[in-house]
Structure formats: C-alpha cells, structure tokens
Amino acid sequence: MDADLIRAVSPPCLLGESPMWHPREQVLYWCDIPGRRLHRLDPATGQTQHWDFPVEPASVAPALDGTLRLAMRDGLWCFDPATGKRERLAAPPYDPATERFNDGKCDPQGRFWVGTVYEPRDPALAALYCWDGTTLSRRAEGITVSNGLAWSVDGRTMYWSDTKAHAVYAFDFDPAGGGLSRRRTFAEFPKRTPDEPLDAYGGRPDGAAVDSEGCYWVAMFEGQRVLRLSPDGVVLQEVRLPVRCPTMPCFGGPDLKTLYITTACEKRPADELAAQPLAGCVLALRVAVPGLPAHVACP
Incomplete structure (x- = not known):
C-alpha cells in the first residue's frame, strides 16, 4: 500500500461509484x-450529507444552474440537492428489469454521456447514450458493462471501456456535434484464467479520469490498483x-491534486473483508500532476 494513501470517508458503501469533485x-x-x-x-469541514432514492443512482454530474444530473435505473434526472427534489x-x-444506467460524465460542451450495464452479462447488449439537453440518443453499442x-x-478523443471485455476504447470525438468515429482499442488487459489466484490477477478496467x-x-x-496510462496507452x-475492488478515480481539492477513489465491498468474501477494512470507503491520494475539472452540464 502507498504510504500516503488515506481513508477519506466512513462508513463504507456497498458499491461506491462516480466520484465527482x-x-x-x-x-x-x-x-x-x-x-x-x-x-x-466537504473535505474542508469534514461534513457529510446523503440523499436516498427509490432506485439505484449510478453517476452524477454538475449543472450550470446549481442542480445535478443523475443517471439512475429509471432514467436521467435533474436533481436539486438544496430541496431534495428530482425531475425526470x-x-x-x-428494459429496467435487465439493464440500468452506469458510468456517466459530461463532455466539454455540456452534453451528458451515460453508458449502461446489461445485467445478464450475455449477450453484449449494453450501449452508450448522449443527452444533449433535449434528446437522448444511442451513440455506441456492442459491450456488456459500460x-x-x-x-x-x-477534447478530441473520448475514452470508453467495457469492463467485462477487459478493454478500453478510444474514439475520435467531434466537439461541435458530439460525433464518434475511428473506434480503436486504447488498452487491453489479460482476463483471469479459471485457475489463476486472485492475488495474481491484475483486474479489469472500471471508471477513469484524465x-x-x-x-x-x-x-x-479486483486488481487492487489504479493505473496511469500515457496518451499512447502505455x-x-x-x-x-x-x-x-477500486471502482473509479477523480481529481479534486482546490489544486485538483487529490485523487479520490471509490471502492466496493458488495458480495466480497468474508475473509477478504476482514483483511481489508477500508473496502467500500472512498480513498484519497495526493498526486504530482493535477487533473482536469469536471465538465458542467448545460441547463
């Protein structure tokens, strides 16, 4: 474990996801x-707050008008943390019985992109959608866990991964219209073999930040690590x-040099959880290179 890795928040989540500064x-x-x-x-005061929902929230993004964009099993929502009200x-x-929204972020122009998870895991029926403030359109497909x-x-390259396939893809991205082209494999990781010990497995790509x-x-x-890849995938x-089980990093703090990492403890073996009491907590690590600020959704 890195010496300057700290526990940021308690108590743990079942499946922490979509950290957003x-x-x-x-x-x-x-x-x-x-x-x-x-x-x-609020790291400055240590104060925490939470909101409960009738269905699963998977990702969150800021909006210009002070509200948030939430991708949930039952659709895309505008959520006001000041009042606790949400508007679809x-x-x-x-079909929400077999699929749900998952990882989502805004592009530099304020469009909200959200992928899905096809819960039966086979065939690869998950997809990637884009909300432009008026219309939700399907933009890419052929994966299982977005x-x-x-x-x-x-802003001219977009990254997207399929966790089940152990692959990260890159697209040429058109900032003006949000068009995607020239899909290619940016990085690929070995899948776990049936007899491979978990300690020897490098994990599969989940959430990411640039x-x-x-x-x-x-x-x-499941790889117990976060990787930094060059623009060439090295x-x-x-x-x-x-x-x-880390799930996603994001950059935060006033200088954007704190790497926050959400993690999961859901459905993990009892002996693993006993040995890893921070499972499910948000971790924080100081890094040398600052991140990019979160893009903000247009009203």
Whole structure:
C-alpha cells in the first residue's frame, strides 16, 4: 500500500461509484449504487450529507444552474440537492428489469454521456447514450458493462471501456456535434484464467479520469490498483491499494491534486473483508500532476 494513501470517508458503501469533485461547490459527490444513495463530502469541514432514492443512482454530474444530473435505473434526472427534489429528463431507453444506467460524465460542451450495464452479462447488449439537453440518443453499442468515460485535454478523443471485455476504447470525438468515429482499442488487459489466484490477477478496467498531461487514470476492479496510462496507452504508474475492488478515480481539492477513489465491498468474501477494512470507503491520494475539472452540464 502507498504510504500516503488515506481513508477519506466512513462508513463504507456497498458499491461506491462516480466520484465527482464539484468545480463550484468544492465538495465531493459520489454514488452508492445498490445502496440507492448519493453522498456529499466537504473535505474542508469534514461534513457529510446523503440523499436516498427509490432506485439505484449510478453517476452524477454538475449543472450550470446549481442542480445535478443523475443517471439512475429509471432514467436521467435533474436533481436539486438544496430541496431534495428530482425531475425526470428522459425515460430509460431499455428494459429496467435487465439493464440500468452506469458510468456517466459530461463532455466539454455540456452534453451528458451515460453508458449502461446489461445485467445478464450475455449477450453484449449494453450501449452508450448522449443527452444533449433535449434528446437522448444511442451513440455506441456492442459491450456488456459500460465504464471508463473520459476526454482528452483537447477534447478530441473520448475514452470508453467495457469492463467485462477487459478493454478500453478510444474514439475520435467531434466537439461541435458530439460525433464518434475511428473506434480503436486504447488498452487491453489479460482476463483471469479459471485457475489463476486472485492475488495474481491484475483486474479489469472500471471508471477513469484524465489528468492535465493527458494521461488516463483507470481503476482496476479486483486488481487492487489504479493505473496511469500515457496518451499512447502505455502504463506509466501503478498505485497499489489496500482494497481489492477500486471502482473509479477523480481529481479534486482546490489544486485538483487529490485523487479520490471509490471502492466496493458488495458480495466480497468474508475473509477478504476482514483483511481489508477500508473496502467500500472512498480513498484519497495526493498526486504530482493535477487533473482536469469536471465538465458542467448545460441547463
């Protein structure tokens, strides 16, 4: 474990996801998907707050008008943390009995991109959608577990991963219209073999974030690590973690040099949880290169 890795928040989530440093509020938001809860932490005061929902919130993004965008099993929502009220923007474009929204972020132009998880895991029926403020449209498909959304510093490359396939993809991204082209494999990781010990497994790519040098930080679920990849997909740095299942990093703090990492403890073996008491907690690590601020959704 890295010596300067610290526990940021307690108690643990079942499946912490979508950490987002709010660029205006200067606080951290994140979701507990199966816990059906949205959390907020003010690191300056240590104050925490949470909101409970009737269905799973999977990802959160800031909006210009002070509200939040929430991707949930039952659609896309505008949520006001000041009042606790939510207003649905779009119905789910899938059968909520077998699919739900998952990883989601805004692009530099304020469009909200959200992928899905096809819960039976086979066939690969999950997809990627884009909400432009008026219309929800399907933009990519052919995967099982959508994750890893991020944009390059110049906003002309979009990253997207399929966790089950152990692959991260890159697209040429058209900033003006949000068009995707030239899909290619950015990084690929070995799948776990049936007889491979979990301690020897490197994990599969989950959520991600890009720093100001254009490097892609990705949480390796079940791999007990976060990797920093160059813009060419080469591993530059490995951060070992005290928990088996990191889910997503984001950059926060006033200087954007604190790497917050959500983690999971849901359905993990009892002996693993006993050995890893921080499982499910949000971790924080100081890094040398600052990240990019979260993009803000247009009203």
